Every structure is written in structure tokens, then in C-alpha cells.
Amino acid sequence: MYDKTMDESLYSRQIHAIGKDAMKKITEASVCIVGMRGLGLEIAKCLILSGISKLGLCDDKFVTQDELSVNYYANKSDLYIKLRVDTVYEELCNLNSNVKIEKHTDKFRYSYLDNYSIVVLTDIDLITAIPINDYCRKKGIKFLYACTNGLYGFIFSDYGDNYSVSETNSQNPKSGIIVKTTDKIIETDKPHKLFVNDKIRILSEPPIETYITQVHDMCHFSVKDDVNVSACRFIELKQGHTYNFKSLMESYRCPEFVEIDLCEFDKVPSLHEFTIALSCFIHKYKRMPNQFSETDIAELVKFCSFNANIEIIKKLASTCNGNIMPVVSIIGGIIAQQVLNACANKCQPIMQWMYYDALILLQEKCNKIDNMSRYFGQEIVFGNEFQKKLKDTTVFVVGSGAIGCEHLKNFSMMGVGNIIVTDMDRIEKSNLSRQFLFRNSDIGKFKSEVARDAILKMNNEISVDAHLNKVCNETINIYNNKFFDKLTCVANALDNIEARQFVDRLCVENTKPLLESGTLGTQGNVQTIIPFLTMNYGSHSGSEEDSVPVCTLKNFPYEPEHAMQWARDLFEGMFTKAPSNYNKSLASDLNNLETTTLAEIYDDLKFLTSKTFHAYKDCVLFSWNKWHELFSFAIENLLEQFPINKKNDDGTPFWNGSKKCPKVLKFDVNNKIHVDFVFYMSKLLAQMLDITVKSSYDAVKAFLGKLTIPKNTMLKSESTEEKIYDRQMLINEIEKMKKHKLVMTPLIFEKDDETNYHMDFITSASNMRCENYNIPQSDKFKTTGVVGKIIPALASTTTVVSGLVAIELYKVVMGFNDISKFRDSWLDLGSSFITFTEPHGVKIKKVNGLELSIWHKQKFNDVKLKDLIKFFEDKEFDVCAITNGNKTIYQNFGTVNNEKKERFMSQFKDDPEDDVLTINVICENEIIPCEIRFV
Template sequence: GDTSSFHPYEKGGIVTQVKMPKTISFKSFRENFFTPTLLQMDFSKLHYPANLHLAYYTLSLFIDQQKRYPECGNSDDIQKFLNLANDVKQKFELDEIDGKLLTIFANIARAEIGPIDAIIGGIVAQEVMKACSGKFHPIVQWYYFDAIECLPNDHIFTTVPENCSRYQGQLIVFGEKFQDKLANLRYFVVGAGAIGCELLKNFAMMGLGNIIVTDMDLIEKSNLNRQFLFRPHNVQCSKSMVAAEVVRKMNPNLKIEAQDSRVGPETENIYNDSFFEKLDGVANALDNIEARTYMDRRCVYYRLPLLESGTLGTKGNTQVVVPYLTESYSSSQDPPEKSIPICTLKNFPNAIEHTLQWARDNFEGLFRQAAENATQFLKDPKFTERTLKLQGTQPLEILESVKAALVTDRPKDFFDCLKWARNHFESQYVNQIKQLLFNFPPDQLASSGQPFWSGPKRCPQPLEFDVNDSLHIDYIFAAANLKAEMYGIQQNRNRTEVIELVQKIEVPKFEPRSGVRIAENDSQLQMNNGVTLSQDRLVE
């Protein structure tokens, strides 16, 4: 927009990048067929998309003429297919065809492979989501996916009778010996979540001989949108048991055993030498690094292949680990994730991610960790002794949280819970900010001569509690009821009554104090935390 009428920039401010809509135009099928816009899938196969486009057109001509698909292993059919491709290649402005690629295509034209169908289905589903949301860039015009490298270079195709087996597609592509080998494999699938469901479905469709699946978790309602083997009536049932039951219906010949034990040192009496020595491989479907590295160590020890995979949003990764051929999963590690500095979270948040992390930490500290510490203090005679051995200010923080939970902030009724919530609001959103601005006034200069409140440091403003602000009341309402839940006090879900009670609470007036140290960065915070506390201070 036009900024010429703006006054000269002084300081601060927030810039929001607005992503402008993009209009994408598509040509019709007729317009784009002979002069296709092709999206590259693999830059080591630059000529593949054009040849595959030609191959599908040639296949349609072959079916029109012969009223059937080319027969796998039939040299006459394959030659007819190649001749047709050569006859029409000029329509696509192709000087030469890839004879080897088109020969493979003709041989496997009538085959359908479960895992390939799963990939194509995933791509199509993603395009539907793009169309519905308008959030991501769609595939423009033509996209061809292939996995030709799955076939050995010297692979020989043989004739496969029509409708000879539910695995006819795999027999056509990979041959009878390959299918027999699949039928005799024994695999251990670790995890039955989103990835585990996909693995089990594919293994069932492929005709894998024997599967053991384990998952200690129960199905939650939040799992249903992405763990497709589960239905609403399965909620609170064992993931592994339900998944095994569903894929057994998909393929009644499948031999699958469901277990609910976690993998780790504590279950090595179950997953012992005898167990691993009977396996042909392991497929991980885990959601944490600890379990992944443990299974990797077991696979290395027993010299078993490992299929490793993971997802993050719309992204995914796979790793195939083969003994004596590839590196193991633990041989390389991802760089550590960037963490948000604690000082930034406590005093100088400047991004939405900071507020999310702060809120989570605050919730854990108020409603889980404090209760756990108090419970341990009451039940474990050595809790205090163990706590006093911690470094820095940790002993004081833990003991103060115990004192608050059991003495100073312990509510007797719901009104006490409301008072605590109202005072906590004042502490978090008013008093702490006033103290911060007392230590670092809005016009303060840093040692460099630049304004202290500049760059990532954004000058805060204390809130003024307002019973007419629904967000303020939401906070008090939720905090008070959570506090009541912690102490087994009857809750009050009547918002009108809560508002009336809140207005009766007197909040102590706050005055900023001199001498309060606030760390400007994590280095100062560590120095503050490294201060040794006197025994007298801890006794207090």
C-alpha cells in the first residue's frame, strides 16, 4: 500500500506479512494432453514423465485395438505396444522413446500394487485438502509417480493367469518367488498409531506371512482423524488389538498376533533372544527417539532389517536399515531442535510460539507439578533431603511450591479458589509487568546506547482486570475450577455466579520494589540460578 502519508519511523511497531492470494490457471485435458505441463518427481529421471505420459496414451490405443491389456511376459504384445509408441511419439514431440521403461510399463500395465495405490491415494487426498483449504500450492496439470527402482535390472517377466490370486498384481510385477518369500516373512511392528495403521494395512494387502504388533496405548477420540483403522466405538480399546482385528478382516489369511507391551529394557523377558531370533525384520511406528534408538540397538544386535519412519505435519521420512549394507538408525542424528531461551519466555516473549510454550509451562507448573511435589512431600520421607541436594534455586522453588500447595494457597472452598485465581491473574498480567517496567523503563537505553526495548524486546503493558471482558473471566473461571478439581472441592460452572463472586474479591495494591533482579538474558539467568542459598533461607 501507499505509505507516503505516514510520519517518519520512530521505534517499535509490529509488521505483519500478508500473503497475497495467487490465482492458478489450468488448461483443459484436451488442450494439455499433447503438449503436457509435466511436474518432475525425481531429477535423476528427467525423461520419465514424458515417456510415462506417452505410455498411458499408447496403452489406451492398445486396449482400443486389442480389447484387453498387454499380457505380462508375452513378447508379441510387448512388441506391438512398443511399435504403437513409436508410431505416436511425434504427437508428443518426442524424438526417442525409452524402450526399457516402456517395456516394463507394458508388462505390468494390468497390475495393481497395494503400497503404490496407498501412495497415489495419499497424493490425491492431499490435493483434495489443498482444494478445500486454498492453503497450499496444488500440483499443476500432470504428475507421474513411479518406483521402477524396486525391480532388479535383470528382472524377467513371466506370464501370470488372469484372476489367479488376490496377489495377482504382485505376481505380475515381482514374480512368484518374491510372493512366496513375502508369505514366509515374520515381522515385528512396533506401534499401532498413524504409521502403524498404514504399515499393517499394507502388510495385510501384500500378503506378509506373519506379523506381531505391539502398542501399549488405548485409542483416544483425537486419534480417529488420522488412525484410519479405528472407529468411534473403539475409543478406550487397545490400539494393537483393534488394529489386528481390522486388518484380519481385510485379509483372512493373515497371521497376526496383537500385544500391549512397551518395548524397552523392562520387557526383555518378553522380547528376548528367542523372540528376536525368529524374526525376519522390524518395522518401527514409534513417536519418540528413546524407543526408536532402543529398537535400533536390538536390530543391530540381532542383525535384523529395520524399516524406520516418522511424520511431522504434512512432512514424512523413511529410512531402510539393512545389516552390513546401510548405516543404522542411531549412526546419524538430527541437529538438536532450537529451544526457546527461558529468559525470553519469562520476561521478553515476542512471538506467538513463546506464548504457547509459556502457557504450557505455566499450566504444568500450577496444576500438575505443584500437586506432584506436595504429594511426594507428604508420602516420601526423603523428599526434602533429596530436594535440598538440587542445584541453584531449585530447592527453594520446589519447597515454596509445596508450602503454597499445602499452606498459603490451600483453598477451603470454591471462593478461596476464586481468590487464588484472581490474585494469580493480577500477579501474572499486572504486577510482574509493573516490576519489569520499573527495572527497565520504556525509555531506558542499553549499554550500546540503543533503546533497551527494541529489536526482539517488546515493551509490555500491564492489563487492567475487567469483569466485562470475556477473556479475563474465562481465565478466572477455568483457573478457579481447575484449582477446585485439584483439591476435591465442588466446582462452580455458573458464570453469572462466578462474576458476582469475583467482584467481591479485594486485590492487594502492588508497588514495584527496588533491588529485584531480572535477568536480561539466559547467561544472567544461569548466574542467578547458580547462587547458593543459605540454609536459613531454605528453613524459612
């Protein structure tokens, strides 16, 4: 049974990335993959997780030894006796029961393709692929073709003539506030991020649609048409585009490339020459070339044109029989997103060839190969000795979510011998659409433990240790220098900047490489951090998010997000903080509490005890009054303080630019949003007070229609000014209110529970606020994304990003010490854009005879604090303070404890077992990292 309805709870992160319309088209799409080696499997995994309607798997070949390095669902017992499709079929079916998967294991027939809207050819030579492409063009079937051979891979796309997309990228439309206009020049309140030829709609009366003709700076642009507006919004209008594709036969002779590596852009033509030469060789000799045969390599060279780089051709020829997981992951993820874009008729496609290679990894000479190893496909490329290095490698994976699952898969297929993974989170339903190691039956279990078990099932030749810890100050005794000493590398798989910065700090302190990565919908990035070569993560990252000023949220909102945050704060104040403070007042001696705490408790108890709650009707009445207080009376008071015609000191209107003048609302029982607020607030009050709810929505609506509008009893200053309270008055009043002896259960916000009404209330409150200020309203889904801080995510993007990380891990294990061989990456699969750049080099300087950088530590044995200070003072440094993490060991202002300066540094250790103390000596113009070792 295949359910065709869209499961928003399962696909929520994907829908936030691509939109509901695109998701609906994806759930109706049918795709056939021809060729089920590692690349076909990787594409299938991503498409199944994404929720397409039907997937065909077409392959009549058996699993071979070289495929075990890229087929994570195969093992040695499957070799040469089990068909590739049969090997992976059951595991793929378990990924998503909503996807119908069909097997085609007979000899390939063109008619297999007729029932699919998109066909993907994998690991098939060019000459064989051409007639299949011709067939698809005749049938109107979108066609994608990809191969991976050792250290390189390519993608080709052909969607026929007149292929139209509704928009050329998957990013949300840009929007902002127009402050003023002068001679077709528009000034915005914040950076507009628009480009020439972008189309915008100005939400004036009537609306105006126009094009950008010139961008002057971040906050000024010119438009085509005359406009004379201010204090109104603009929004970008996404524009479509039509593409015309060449056939494979025509395109391979006259190719158009998407170039991705800015450091080696001249390599692509030679990669294309090799693709053609390899196909010619296969068709002439009916086999792949022998990597150890000089004759075969020379024959391949003959098939190339005189323009080809012969050294590149020889390197490709010597490795093309290999299979390495990272390259399969990169190409597989890219082509999977191309399929999804084609399903949705969105985003810029690859026009028409994209090549990727990692030839930089190739060693001068490949040593012997173990043809019985599960890593045989990888050893063809790197040899047996390097495989032994990987076996002795220990990688710490921080996080086992979407990127973490991909890291674990890639590292295990590479044969990384020791993997430590930590994650404190449990599995939720929404994880299943991109975290492929988890199943429905795993919901509620710890991610790291389930991931460990899944990986060991894929490869039991490695060690995986699962932790349930957050890497933070509280676990520093676990993730100490002894722990880091045994690591080769750290791979972050985190979703917030604060956690990334903390791990980055530990890696710098312990001089360990860090492979940093992240995704946001179709976008992704990789940062390679190598001791003594590159800058660290903390050198680049900023704050996680800009906070909105309190005055904006309270009185002057102008963005939908402002209203959403206000509504989220309203929920927190009324249903979490207020009952918590009430319970706190019952359990505390009020005389021991700070005045500010007493004032907070008083305000909350005043709200909770202002009415008597006996039945659900009381909750409805309270919510009715609260509606008028928030959306009518508070606005009346604000407009009395700041009238519509108020002027600033310079004579300009007060209500101008981003200050939107609000309007007082009158309750309308026929307005669903008005009734929603009262209904959902009353529901939450009843939950909090443990009151039984018997009335339906319609009954509440009918009841509200009979009520009389209350009078405004709010103090005129209550909505805009801070209150000042007398301490003893607060204590006396709280003691009186405690006598109500209410039983209250604080409500803990949970965005993903459809039955708790949390998001229903927040959405209705946010939209009421938007109605006050004439701000565009948002549905529950979008509101959940904002207030729940949901990060849009796609399985395809995480697959690519993790593959790129794994390529950098090879370099770390190989011991590369040349920064030009490492790569940082940035990609947007919605725009078919990928670029690689050399990492930023570390800044090293010499000061007073010392070489200083984030990586260069001054090393000492156990010394007295005074001698450490003297060492730096003798080198003419003015030592201001000495710190260890967040702890201050010494500071030179205030009272200096001479007895403390007589202590040895070993006495400042938090853990007596530590044999290293990492400190920062903070001088007037420098911060000098130091390492104290205790032998």
C-alpha cells in the same frame, strides 16, 4: 442422519494441518469417484476420513481375482458375484458417519456427475476419459483422472480456466522479530526462511506491507519500500495464484509434467507414451494386452512414437495387468490430497500430469503365476517364487498409529507372512480421522490389538502378533538379539525423534534394515537404511526441538509460543507439582530429603497454605490476587529493575530487538480474557481441593466487579532472583504448614478433555501474558496444538508415505545390494511436490588394519576383558572405555579393577540367555562396534 457441523475433536489433527477455513470447505464438498477398483477404494478411504460432505461411488463391475491384492475389503467369496461398490460400501460407511455415501451401480451416465463439485476418474483408459473430461469442463466440475497399472501410475488434473487459490502451500505463515533496518535491509533475530517476491506485513504503528526484493542470508533481506523500524514483528502474507488448465484432449498431446524422480527424470515421456498406447490397444482389441504374448507387446510398441524408450514400453506392457498395493497407496494418497486442496481452493495443483513408476523392482524373468491366489494381481508382476519370499518375511512395525495402520494394510495386502506390531497407546477419538483401522467402538482399547484384529479380517492368510510395549531400555530384554535374529526388516511408525533413534540403534547393533518415515501435515519423508550400504537414522537426525531459555520464558518473551509455554509451566507448577509436593511432605521424613527438594516443597506449601480454602469464594479470591501478582505486580517489579529508558553498556536501549518492554495491566471486569483467567483458575483450584462449585461465570464476573485492587506485597527481588534457604528453617516451616491437613488431588494435564478446563486456563493465562508484552494472542485451538505438542496429520500423507516405504520393503526382500536402487523420499502434497534421491552412503574407513563403519562390527567369541583390550592395543588403539548400551563395562581412568579385567565377556550380559553381547570400544579417535558371540 449426516451432521454438517464440524467435529473439532475428531478432525483436530487435520485442522492443525490445513486450518479451520479449509476444513469447513471440505466438510461442505461433494465428490464422485468413477471406478472402484483398488485405486478408487484408496481415494475413497482418505476422503471419508477427511470428512467431506458427500461421496459418490460409481462402478457397475464385479470384483475380479486380480483385485484381491489391492481391495482390502474384498475376499474370495465376493469374486464375480458381488459388485465392487457393494463390496466396499458398508466398510466405508463405518469409517465416518458424518459422510453421506451414495452408490451408483447402474451403467455409467453423465448425469451421475451433475450433483458433485469434483469428479475423480480411476482405472479408465484415456480415450474413454476424454469425453467425460469435456462434460466436466462444460459443467464447471473440477476433474481428476488417475490410473495404476502394475508398477506405474499417473495423475491428471483439470480445474478449468481461471482456477484461483488463496495460497500456494499449506504451511503456516513465516514470522519473526525485526532487530533493525538499514537502507531497506532488514535484520531478523532468527532465520527468516523467506524468498524473493514473498509479501510480509510489519506490525509497526501503522502496519507496513511490502515485498521481499533480495535475500542476503538467513537473517537479512531487502524490501521494496522504505522502512525504519526495530523491535517489532513481521509476518508473511500468503499470496494467491490463478491457474489455467488445458483439457485432457489438448493436454495429452502436448503434456506438461511434474517430474519427481531426480535420478530418472528422462523416463517420464516414455511413461506417457505407454499411457496413450495402452488406451489405443484397449480400444482396438476391447481387452488388456496379454503379458506373455510377444504379439501383444509388439502391437503396443507400434502405437508408440519413435521417441519412446522401447525397453521401458516392453516392461510396462509385461506388468500392466498387475495390481500392487504400494503403487495404489501412493497414487491414491496423492490424488486424495489433490481433491482436498481443490475443495478448499488452496495449494498448488498438479500441472497437469504426474507419473510414478517402480520399474526398478522388475525381475529379469517372471516365473509361474498362481491364478487362484489372493495375491494374483501382485504375482502378475513378480511371479509366484517372490510371493513365497514375502510369505517367509518377518517385519517388525513399531507403532500402530496413522503410519502404522497404513503399513499393516500395505504389508498384509502384499502377503508379508509375519508381522509383529507394538504400541502401548490406547485409541482416542482424534485418531479416527486418519487411523482407518479403528472405529468409535474401539476408543479406549489398545491400538496394536485392534489393528491386529482388523488386519486379520482383511487377510487371514498371514500372521500378526500384537505387543503392548514401548521399545526402550526397559524392554530391551524383549527386543534383544534373539528377537532381531528372526526379523527381515523393521518399519518405524513413530512420532518422536528419541524413539526413532532408539530403534535405529537396535537395528544398527543387530544389522537389520530399517525403513524410517514420518509426516507433518502435508509433508512427509522416507529414509531407507540398509546395513553396509547407507548411513543410519542417527547420522542425520538432530535434537527434537530447541528449548527456550528460562530467562526468556520468565521475563523476556517475544513469541506467542513463549507465553503458551509459560502458561503450561504455570499449570504444571500450581496444579500438578504443588499438590504432589504437599502430599509428598505428608508421607516423607523431611530430614531425609535434599535441601533443593525441601525448598521446592516449601515454596509450594507456602502458596497452598497462604490462604484458607473453605468454599469456592475462597478459590475466586485467591485467583483474583494471583492475577494481580502475575500480570501487574511482577511486571511493576521487573520494570523497576529494568526501566523503560534503561541502556546497555554500549549505549543501546535495553528494551530492543527481541526484548519487548512489558506493560503493567489493570484488571478490567469487562475484558473477557481477564475474567477468564480468574474463573478458570478458581475452577481448577476447586477441583484440586475438592470444593463444590456453585457459581456461574456471570456470578463470578459480578463478584469481581465489587472487589478492591490489592496492594503489591511482592518482594522486589521475588520475580527475578533465585531464593537461598536455610535447611533447618525449611524443615521447621514445612512442619508448621503440614498442620493444615489439606486434602489435595494433583491435576494431570489432559489437552483433549473439553470438560476439565485445563486448556481454558492455559489459553487465558497465555493471552494475559501476551497482553503484558504486546504479543499476538492465540485462540484455544492453536494454544492446544502448541502446548499439547499436537502433530498435524492427514490420512492422505500417511497413505503416500507408507506406500513409498512398502516399495522399499520389496527391495529389501528381493535382496538388492546396490545403493543406487534404493530411494529416500521427501514430499509436500500441499505444493504438489515429491522428490526421490539416492540414500546417503555409509562412510567406511580403514584404520590400523581394521575396516570401520557404523555397520562393521569386530567379531569375537567369548574372551576375557583383558584380552579384548589387548587385541585393540596391539593394533595401536588407545582404549578409553568399553560400553554396552548405557552401561559402562570398562574405563581406563580412575581405579582400574584388575579382577574385573579377568572376567569373561559373558559375565557382563544382562540376560544370561543372550547369545550375543553388542559393545562399543571407545578409543581416543574412534568408536569401534564389536559383537561377542557365545556358542
